[in-house]
Amino acid sequence: MAEVENNAEEPLRRWRWMDLVVFVFLAGLFYGIIAVAQEWKVDSHHVAEIHLSLWALPQYTLFTLSRGLIAFLFSLTFGIFYAYWAYYDKAAAKFLLPLLDILQSIPVLGFLPGLVLALVGLFPHSNVGLELACVLMIFTAQAWNLAFSFYDSLRNIPPDLRSLTEVYGFNRWQRFFFLELPAGAKGLVYNSMLSVAAGWFFITVNESFVLGEDSFRLPGLGSYMALAMSEGNVVAQIAGIVAMILMIVALDQLVWRPLVVWSQKFKFEDTQMGEPEYSRLLEWMGQSHVVQAVLDRLWHRRHFHPKLPKANVAKLPPWVGVWSYRLFLTAGLVGAVYLSAQLALLMSKVSVAEWARIMRDALLTFARVSAAVVLSTLWTVPVGIWIGLNPKWNRILQPVIQVAASFPAPMIYPVVVGVVLWMHGSLEWGSVLLMMLGTQWYILFNVAAGASAIPQDLLACAKLMRMSRWQTWRSLLVPAVLPALVTGWITASGGAWNASIVSEYVMYKNQPLVATGLGSLIFQATDKENFPALAGAVCVMAVVVVALNRSLWKKLYAIADDRFKTG
Numbered sequence: 001m002a003e004v005e006n007n008a009e010e011p012l013r014r015w016r017w018m019d020l021v022v023f024v025f026l027a028g029l030f031y032g033i034i035a036v037a038q039e040w041k042v043d044s045h046h047v048a049e050i051h052l053s054l055w056a057l058p059q060y061t062l063f064t065l066s067r068g069l070i071a072f073l074f075s076l077t078f079g080i081f082y083a084y085w086a087y088y089d090k091a092a093a094k095f096l097l098p099l100l101d102i103l104q105s106i107p108v109l110g111f112l113p114g115l116v117l118a119l120v121g122l123f124p125h126s127n128v129g130l131e132l133a134c135v136l137m138i139f140t141a142q143a144w145n146l147a148f149s150f151y152d153s154l155r156n157i158p159p160d161l162r163s164l165t166e167v168y169g170f171n172r173w174q175r176f177f178f179l180e181l182p183a184g185a186k187g188l189v190y191n192s193m194l195s196v197a198a199g200w201f202f203i204t205v206n207e208s209f210v211l212g213e214d215s216f217r218l219p220g221l222g223s224y225m226a227l228a229m230s231e232g233n234v235v236a237q238i239a240g241i242v243a244m245i246l247m248i249v250a251l252d253q254l255v256w257r258p259l260v261v262w263s264q265k266f267k268f269e270d271t272q273m274g275e276p277e278y279s280r281l282l283e284w285m286g287q288s289h290v291v292q293a294v295l296d297r298l299w300h301r302r303h304f305h306p307k308l309p310k311a312n313v314a315k316l317p318p319w320v321g322v323w324s325y326r327l328f329l330t331a332g333l334v335g336a337v338y339l340s341a342q343l344a345l346l347m348s349k350v351s352v353a354e355w356a357r358i359m360r361d362a363l364l365t366f367a368r369v370s371a372a373v374v375l376s377t378l379w380t381v382p383v384g385i386w387i388g389l390n391p392k393w394n395r396i397l398q399p400v401i402q403v404a405a406s407f408p409a410p411m412i413y414p415v416v417v418g419v420v421l422w423m424h425g426s427l428e429w430g431s432v433l434l435m436m437l438g439t440q441w442y443i444l445f446n447v448a449a450g451a452s453a454i455p456q457d458l459l460a461c462a463k464l465m466r467m468s469r470w471q472t473w474r475s476l477l478v479p480a481v482l483p484a485l486v487t488g489w490i491t492a493s494g495g496a497w498n499a500s501i502v503s504e505y506v507m508y509k510n511q512p513l514v515a516t517g518l519g520s521l522i523f524q525a526t527d528k529e530n531f532p533a534l535a536g537a538v539c540v541m542a543v544v545v546v547a548l549n550r551s552l553w554k555k556l557y558a559i560a561d562d563r564f565k566t567g
Contacts, residue, residue: 050219050227052236057224057243064207064220065247067131068199071138075195076188078139079146084176086147087154092329097151104144105545107498107519108202110538111140113526116209116216127218134218137206141498142195149191153184182266189263193256194442197406198495200248201438204229204410205502221247225411232509241411248406252399347539349532358521358533362540365504365517369496371432373489376440381485384444385477388451389459401448405441410502412437417508427506427515434503439495443488450484451477482560490553497545 050056082100086093116133123129157180165175207222209215217223221244228236350358387394387401413434420430458480462472500519505512514520518541525534 050217050223052224052228052231052233054239057221057239060220060224061243061247063218064203064222065251067135067207067220068138068196068203071135071199072142072192072196074135074139075142075146076192078143079188080150080181080184082143082147083149083151083154084180086151100144100147101546101549102542103140105494105497105542105549106140106538107501107522107541108137108140108205110522110534110542111137113529113531113534120216130216130218133216134206137202138199141198141202145191145195145198146188149187150184153187154180157183185263185266189256189259192259193252193402194405194491196251197402200244200406200408201410201495201499202502203408222408229411229414230507230510237411237414244407244411245403248403249399252402252406256402343535343539346532346535350536354533355536358518358537358540361516361518361521361537362544365497365500365519365541366544368432368435368500368504368515368517369493372435372439372496373443373492375432376436376443376492377485377489380440380444380488381447381478381481384447385451385473385481387444388448388454388481389477391452394448394452398448401441401445405445409434409437409499413502413506414508417506417513421508427504427513431500431503431506431515431517431519434506435496435499438499439492442491442495443485446484446488446491447481450481453484454480479563483557486553486557486560490549490557493548493553494545497541 082096086096086100089096115136116130119129119133119136121129123132161179161183162175165179170178203220203222204226205222207220208217208226217226221240225237225240225244227233228240387397416433416437417427417430420427420433454477458476462476467475497519500517501523502519504515504517504520505523507513514524518537522534522537522541525531525537
């Protein structure tokens with residue numbers, strides 16, 4: 001009898017410990033919100049004082065994490081709304097989708113000067129403007145990917161399921177919450193991880209931005225690393241790298257891993273491919289009385305709605321909504337035409353010699369981007385296929401790859417540049433290595449995912465046919481991962497173009513190292529406040545990236561998806 005009582009008390013004791021953990025977490029979250037709010041409310045200080053003390057790192061990590069998560073919430077809301085609008089308004093989609101393609105091709109420094117000056121001027125007496133500018137710059141690296149993901153999810157919903165929502169009389173909100181949002185959950189979670197990873201890449205630039213003689217700096221990991229690199233403080237650089245890795249790992253285990261497991265319930269397939277995802281945190285949270293009480297309350301509210309008498313609310317005529325929407329579109333079109341005219345007027349100040357330099361630099365950067373993608377492919381394809389075909393190593397190395405992809409590569413640029421200079425090299429070719437640090441992981445991640453999805457029947461057939469290792473790779477493995485490889489190429493190429501800004505212009509021991517190219521031109525034009533040259537260089541980069549996406553990558557993906565898709 002005593003043994004039975006002890007067994008009954010054991011889960012209760014475990015639950016109480018989990019409740020304590022939940023309360024501690026909520027208390028920490030509350031403190032974090034207060035600390036961040038106080039930082040936003042302080043008097044405007046364009047150049048925050050950064051301390052390279054190790055004791056300052058936890059607070060700086062909190063500030064950086066909060067900016068990234070706030071930007072992600074903005075990006076997620078924007079992506080869902082934008083995709084929903086483009087899907088249901090076919091006329092507007094002809095403008096919205098190309099605009100989205102253009103926006104994602106504009107580098108960070110194309111947005112940064114205007115945003116910083118405008119928002120700092122809008123909030124001259126507080127730090128809100130500079131904080132918002134930093135958040136919006138992170139937003140520009142996250143939002144477009146989420147919008148494309150949810151738009152593709154809406155397009156791929158089976159027609160039968162849409163017909164069922166009509167049969168059951170779902171209104172627009174019910175259809176969105178019970179069909180469309182669950183259908184896009186897996187894609188949104190996966191692309192959220194990639195988007196947040198992309199947002200960290202320019203964190204040193206976003207938190208420590210220089211425009212001419214004006215400096216704009218916020219306390220955070222990015223500004224901490226920027227100062228440590230400029231002063232050559234190796235201990236502080238190592239501490240910043242460790243803090244960044246710990247933040248990325250904590251975010252992966254506490255946020256992304258539970259979300260990945262949770263998203264598995266929203267799938268259209270009847271069969272389970274491979275081993276199901278697992279999160280220990282979700283299992284532990286399920287043992288908390290507090291969490292269960294909150295979930296039960298939400299479930300009760302969701303499924304038991306009291307029937308209230310309908311109020312006699314006067315409804316507006318349908319034509320009011322139609323004309324309001326048309327007026328909104330017209331205002332947006334007029335605004336776009338005005339901004340385009342202002343941009344053209346600004347670029348008209350660029351001389352013929354400057355245009356010639358921009359075109360030459362664009363060719364040099366294109367060569368470096370191509371070299372970075374090719375060199376990354378040479379090692380990521382065999383390694384990615386090996387990881388994908390070995391479930392044990394896949395489980396071990398996938399988190400490592402995610403951390404590597406999320407880590408802001410500019411933080412370790414000084415180390416790589418030091419090695420390049422030690423080898424008597426220069427940044428002209430060393431910048432290719434710097435680009436690879438931030439782009440090769442996307443190819444590896446996609447190839448590993450593609451290899452893990454190869455049906456076991458095909459692999460068994462290759463063994464039965466006694467195909468050699470070379471024949472298996474040439475006839476099965478490489479063609480099977482080609483759609484995923486092309487996706488990795490697209491992501492890596494776009495990332496390399498953006499990375500050229502910080503790869504072709506690097507501060508090393510307080511001395512600028514410059515490689516001739518479009519990225520260094522954009523950096524220097526920003527630093528010198530040469531806005532006509534900046535506008536021209538940014539527009540050329542956007543045109544080149546969009547042209548490559550339309551003429552090469554999308555056609556290559558269509559061929560790969562049509563001829564080599566195994567699923």
